[in-house]
Amino acid sequence: QVQLVESGGGLVQAGGSLRLSCVASGRLSTYSVGWFRQAPGKEREFVAAITWNGANKYYSDSVRGRFTISRDNARKMGYLQMNSLKPEDTAVYFCAASGAVESIRVATMYAYWGQGTHVTVSS
Secondary structure (H helix, E strand, C coil): CCEEEEECCEEEECCCCEEEEEEEECCCCCCEEEEEEECCCCCCEEEEEECCCCCCEEECCCCECCEEEEEEHHHCEEEEEECCCCHHHCEEEEEEEECCCCCCCCHHHCCEECCCEEEEEEC
């Protein structure tokens, strides 16, 4: 069982940066970690994912080159560094953990989810 808690969201101007963090209770080192987001009135969408050992990272086309996913297994932490933020990045961001290493762009592969943290990017 893994419980996840996100932090680091907030209000930022377009072009700014935020770093989201996700802390796990329980063992995180054997899980892939993913970040998803959901904007008002829209479906939850994949943002980024990293395998358990950090060897493979995946990004959506909309954030590639601007966002960086990382993890620190010793601290049971996952991170999402978000740079060059745009108003369309405004959403609730969720951290999730999956026992899979394949198909980790897919939300249904994740068994554990945090409660989300709000990110608002003003123009």
